Every structure is written in C-alpha cells, then in structure tokens.
Amino acid sequence: MNAYGIAFLTGARRTLAARGDLSTQVGMMLLVILALSSVWHAATAAHGGHIGGYSFGELVWYITFAEACTVPVPARAIEDIGEEIGSGEVAVAMLRPASVVGIRMAIDGGAALARQWCCLLAGGAFAWILAGPPPSGLSAILAVGASFLSLLLSIALQHALGGIAFWLKDARSTWFLFQKLILIGGGVLIPLNLLPHAVAAFFIPLPFAAIAYVPGSFAAGHGSIALVLEQCCWLIVGMGAAFLVFARGERRLEVLGG
Amino acid sequence: MGERPRLSQGIVVDELGKTFGSGRRGSARVDAVAGISFHIEPGERCAFIGPNGAGKSTSIKMLTGILRPTSGTATVLGLVPWEQRLTLARRIGTLFGQRSQLWFQLTPRRTYALLASMYGVPGSDRDARLASLGELLDATHLYDRPVRTLSLGERMRCELVASLLHEPEILFLDEPTIGLDLVAKTRFRDLIVRINEEQGTTIFLTSHDVSDIERVANRVIIINHGRIVFDDSVQMLRQSLLKRKLIGVRFEEAVPTLRVSGAAVLTHDGAVAQLEVNTEESPIRSVLDALLEQYPVADISVEDPPLEEIVSHMYERRP
Numbered sequence: 001m002n003a004y005g006i007a008f009l010t011g012a013r014r015t016l017a018a019r020g021d022l023s024t025q026v027g028m029m030l031l032v033i034l035a036l037s038s039v040w041h042a043a044t045a046a047h048g049g050h051i052g053g054y055s056f057g058e059l060v061w062y063i064t065f066a067e068a069c070t071v072p073v074p075a076r077a078i079e080d081i082g083e084e085i086g087s088g089e090v091a092v093a094m095l096r097p098a099s100v101v102g103i104r105m106a107i108d109g110g111a112a113l114a115r116q117w118c119c120l121l122a123g124g125a126f127a128w129i130l131a132g133p134p135p136s137g138l139s140a141i142l143a144v145g146a147s148f149l150s151l152l153l154s155i156a157l158q159h160a161l162g163g164i165a166f167w168l169k170d171a172r173s174t175w176f177l178f179q180k181l182i183l184i185g186g187g188v189l190i191p192l193n194l195l196p197h198a199v200a201a202f203f204i205p206l207p208f209a210a211i212a213y214v215p216g217s218f219a220a221g222h223g224s225i226a227l228v229l230e231q232c233c234w235l236i237v238g239m240g241a242a243f244l245v246f247a248r249g250e251r252r253l254e255v256l257g258g
Numbered sequence: 259m260g261e262r263p264r265l266s267q268g269i270v271v272d273e274l275g276k277t278f279g280s281g282r283r284g285s286a287r288v289d290a291v292a293g294i295s296f297h298i299e300p301g302e303r304c305a306f307i308g309p310n311g312a313g314k315s316t317s318i319k320m321l322t323g324i325l326r327p328t329s330g331t332a333t334v335l336g337l338v339p340w341e342q343r344l345t346l347a348r349r350i351g352t353l354f355g356q357r358s359q360l361w362f363q364l365t366p367r368r369t370y371a372l373l374a375s376m377y378g379v380p381g382s383d384r385d386a387r388l389a390s391l392g393e394l395l396d397a398t399h400l401y402d403r404p405v406r407t408l409s410l411g412e413r414m415r416c417e418l419v420a421s422l423l424h425e426p427e428i429l430f431l432d433e434p435t436i437g438l439d440l441v442a443k444t445r446f447r448d449l450i451v452r453i454n455e456e457q458g459t460t461i462f463l464t465s466h467d468v469s470d471i472e473r474v475a476n477r478v479i480i481i482n483h484g485r486i487v488f489d490d491s492v493q494m495l496r497q498s499l500l501k502r503k504l505i506g507v508r509f510e511e512a513v514p515t516l517r518v519s520g521a522a523v524l525t526h527d528g529a530v531a532q533l534e535v536n537t538e539e540s541p542i543r544s545v546l547d548a549l550l551e552q553y554p555v556a557d558i559s560v561e562d563p564p565l566e567e568i569v570s571h572m573y574e575r576r577p
Contacts, residue, residue, distance in 0.1 A: 001375065002375060003372065003375040003376040005375075006371060006372050006375045007372055010361075010364065010368060010371075010372055013368070014361075014363050014364065017363075018363075088357075089357060091319065091324045091357070092352075092354065092357050092358070092359050094323070094324050094343065095322055095323075095324065095347055095350075095352045095359075096347055096359075096373070096376050096377075097344045097345070097347040097348045097376055097377060097378075098344075098376040103376070251326065252326075253324065253325065254278055254325070
C-alpha cells in the first residue's frame with residue numbers, strides 16, 4: 001500500500017481509537033435528527049402527510065444523510081490548516097517526500113470516513129425506527145456513494161480555503177463562513193428545493209449543495225443523474241483547487257526564524 | 259588514502275541570500291541571509307551557529323528546500339533543494355527541536371509505518387532498521403506508547419529514529435537538544451557522533467548550546483547578521499580567536515600579594531589564583547617562567563577560555 005493509503009488508514013484508526021469523541025458526535029447527530037424529525041413530522045402532518053413532494057419518511061432519511069455528510073468533517077478544520085501554515089508547522093510536512101496536501105487530505109479523509117460510517121450506521125438505524133425503511137433500496141445505495149463523494153469534496157474545499165493562509169497568514173474567519181454556507185446553502189436543515197424558487201435556483205448549483213443536498217436527495221429517493229454530475233464536477237474543481245493552492249503556496253512560504 | 263568524495267555530493271552554498279518582505283507599501287524588508295558561501299563534504303560534522311536572528315534557521319530551510327532564496331545558489335547531494343525538494347527529501351533527515359514530526363495522537367510505531375511508506379522503505383527493511391535504531395537509541399520500549407505520553411527526552415529519541423529511518427546521507431539538526439536535561443543532552447550528543455562515525459552520515463547542526471558544538475562538531479561556521487564571520491575547526495576557533503590563555507595556579511603556601519609581569523590576576527585567594535595572559539602581548543612561556551621563579555608553585559595549568567566566551571565574543575563582532 002502506498003503512503004496515501006496508509007495515511008488514510010491511519011486517520012481512520014485514529015478516529016476509531018477515540019471512542020469518546022466518536023460517541024459524542026454520533027449522539028449529537030441523533031439528537032439533531034430527532035429534533036428536526038419532530039419539526040418535519042408536525043409540518044407534514046399539517047399539510048396532509050406531504051410537503052413539497054416529500055413525505056415524513058423521505059424527510060427523515062434526507063436529514064439523516066445530510067447530517068452524516070456534515071458532522072464527520074470537523075467544522076474548524078480550515079482553522080487548523082490555516083494555523084499549521086501560519087505558524088510554519090507546515091514546513092515539517094514539506095520535508096517529507098510526499099504531497100503535503102495529499103497526505104493531509106488522506107489522513108483527514110480516513111478519519112472523516114470512519115466517522116461517517118458510524119454516523120450512517122447509527123443514523124440509518126435511528127431513521128428506520130423513526131420513519132421505516134428508506135424510500136428505495138437503490139437510492140439508499142446511491143446515497144451512500146454520494147455521501148463518500150460529499151466527504152471528499154468537503155475536505156478538498158476546506159484545504160483549498162485553509163491554504164489561503166499561505167498568503168494571508170490566517171484563515172480563522174473562513175471556517176465560520178464555510179460552516180454557515182453549508183448549513184444554509186447546503187440544505188442541511190431543509191431540502192433546497194423546498195426553499196423559494198429563486199433561492200433554490202441560486203444555491204443548488206453551488207458546491208455547498210453537493211455536500212449535503214445531493215446525498216440527502218438520493219436518500220429521500222429524489223436523486224437524479226444531474227445531481228451526480230454536479231457533485232462530480234465540484235469534486236474535480238475542489239480537488240484541483242486544493243492541490244493548486246498548496247502547490248503555489250508552498251513555493252511562496254515565508255517562515256521567519258526557527 | 260582513498261579517493262575523496264566528490265564535493266557535489268555534500269553541501270555547496272554559493273552567495274545564498276534570503277530577504278523577507280518586499281519593502282513596498284510599508285512592509286518590513288528583512289535581509290535574513292546576506293550572501294553566504296561554504297562547502298561541506300560528506301561525513302563532516304558541522305555546527306552552524308549564531309545569535310538569535312542571525313539567519314541559521316532560514317539557511318537550513320533553504321538547504322532543505324522549504325524556502326526559496328532570493329539570491330545565490332546551493333546544491334545538497336548534487337540537487338537544488340527548492341527545485342527538487344521531494345527527491346532531496348528521500349536522501350536527507352531533519353530534526354527540528356522546536357517542531358515535532360511525530361503525530362501526537364499516534365504511537366511512534368504507527369508514525370514510522372507512515373513515514374517508511376513515504377520514503378519507500380519496504381516493511382522488512384523498516385522492521386530491521388527500527389530494531390537496530392531502537393537498540394542504538396534505547397527507544398524500542400517507547401515505540402508503542404502514544405507520543406503525547408512521552409517525556410521530552412523520550413520523544414526526542416523517537417524523533418531521531420524517525421529522522422534516521424530511511425538512512426539519510428545528511429542529517430540536519432536544528433536546536434536538537436533544546437529543552438533536554440543534562441543527562442539526555444549528553445546521551446543525545448553521543449548518539450549523533452556515533453551515527454556519524456558508524457554510518458558516515460553528514461551532520462549539519464545548529465544550536466545555541468556551546469556544549470553541542472564542543473561534543474558533536476569538528477567544524478564550526480558562525481553566522482551573524484546574515485553573513486559568515488567564522489568558518490574553521492573547533493580547535494581553530496579556540497586557537498585563532500582571542501589570543502587569551504587562562505593560567506590556574508596553586509601555591510605551596512598562601513601568597514599575600516600576587517603580581518606577575520605580562521599577566522592580569524583574575525582571582526586570588528591565598529594559595530589559589532587564576533591569571534589571564536594576552537599572548538599577543540606577552541608570550542605564555544615568559545609569564546610561566548616569571549611565575550615559577552617568583553612564587554612557590556605546587557601545581558599549574560594553562561587553559562583556553564571557555565568556548566562559550568569565545569562564541570559570545572564572535573557574536574558581538576560585526577561582519
């Protein structure tokens with residue numbers, strides 16, 4: 001296995017070893033699913049069992065996958081990346097014969113994937129109890145695939161944004177903006193196509209939708225080939241941006257002193 | 259005598275300079291390294307020292323490919339570091355006393371597995387090297403403990419294993435003994451020398467601790483204000499700079515007053531005294547003759563001033 005594969009496994013092992021953190025994250029996610037399910041239960045009941053074409057069960061499965069795509073990637077990862085660059089810590093990684101961003105993304109990817117599987121297993125079981133089986137077996141399988149791509153996209157975007165610290169020496173404010181954009185523009189709380197048409201038309205083509213809305217839509221049985229293509233395109237853009245930012249940034253790194 | 263190794267396989271630095279900041283729009287312009295030149299041949303143990311802000315770490319970062327110079331050239335093992343960083347990284351080892359290369363959440367063994375895969379060290383070779391390095395550094399029992407639970411001394415030994423895992427040809431050490439206690443420092447220095455002698459690894463060391471230089475290096479380059487102010491052996495640093503000798507003397511009985519031509523009395527307490535001689539003004543032999551003639555000497559010693567004092571004097575010099 002090459003260095004990136006071992007880095008990926010190392011990240012996964014690290015997550016699974018920290019059982020306390022993992023349990024807390026999964027527990028919090030279940031609480032959020034329970035709270036949002038209660039809201040959607042009331043909303044769908046008030047509208048004759050469906051709202052905007054979604055049944056209560058579909059909405060529960062939507063929320064479960066949207067949450068399982070956002071909870072596993074630490075919100076402050078951008079700040080950590082920026083801190084490593086701003087403090088010069090990245091210099092140590094540059095002394096290794098491997099891509100700095102590649103190894104970093106592999107470790108983060110392994111850690112996030114381990115968390116995501118735990119979230120999907122626990123969240124899936126919880127959603128099943130709350131709302132019955134997923135609307136479609138095939139959609140559920142596609143949703144799992146979309147969730148993996150979503151994770152990669154999220155990590156790539158975080159590295160691209162964190163890499164700004166090569167120029168600005170600081171990426172602290174970016175993580176907050178990124179998190180809120182995923183929460184609102186990604187459709188974590190509400191499927192984007194339930195928003196007013198103009199708002200939905202604005203957010204759906206953006207990468208934040210590819211992180212939460214796309215896997216959620218597949219889980220709810222509302223996925224489409226166009227959404228998969230959108231997600232793949234953003235993944236290519238995100239990965240390209242991350243590698244480009246680090247390649248350019250490493251060439252202009254300025255670390256003064258020891 | 260065998261053929262000398264080719265110079266290009268060591269470190270060759272020619273007018274290397276680094277300026278931080280553009281100086282435009284009010285940004286500060288700092289000339290961290292101002293055109294330094296030196297050659298280090300394979301197998302040398304070279305201390306690269308200077309006061310804070312002298313340009314030591316910046317130079318090391320350029321030689322390892324992290325920073326791009328603003329002027330001059332350098333090759334390390336025949337490679338231009340900032341152009342061929344990844345290729346060079348496979349052939350050099352680095353240890354920064356203030357920055358860890360181990361992942362704190364992992365055990366050293368897991369980190370070594372990851373590092374070995376990056377350096378392309380096969381599993382069987384990795385295990386054999388870990389075993390021999392563990393024995394050499396007395397670190398085998400630390401391999402399976404999480405890094406965050408290791409003491410600083412233990413962690414530094416594990417860091418050194420990480421630096422040597424891929425059998426580097428050159429080892430760059432930046433303040434490697436910082437924070438270590440005296441016993442750990444002594445042990446660490448002995449290990450570096452042993453690695454150099456047994457494996458022929460070139461050592462390039464920066465440190466503020468003069469004992470590191472005395473115990474490890476056989477050559478010293480002193481940098482100050484971004485320029486080299488001394489480049490010679492440790493012995494020459496003692497001999498050629500500060501033509502000053504210290505004479506320690508013990509008399510057979512207490513001497514009430516002590517006055518020796520050509521020497522200044524530094525301390526005098528009855529039967530024990532220390533004198534200082536400027537050998538450019540008074541030959542040491544004439545001072546010793548005068549001392550032996552005038553006083554009942556029981557024991558006498560002539561010493562160089564401490565290296566720390568010499569280095570401090572060098573730091574005060576402008577290039």
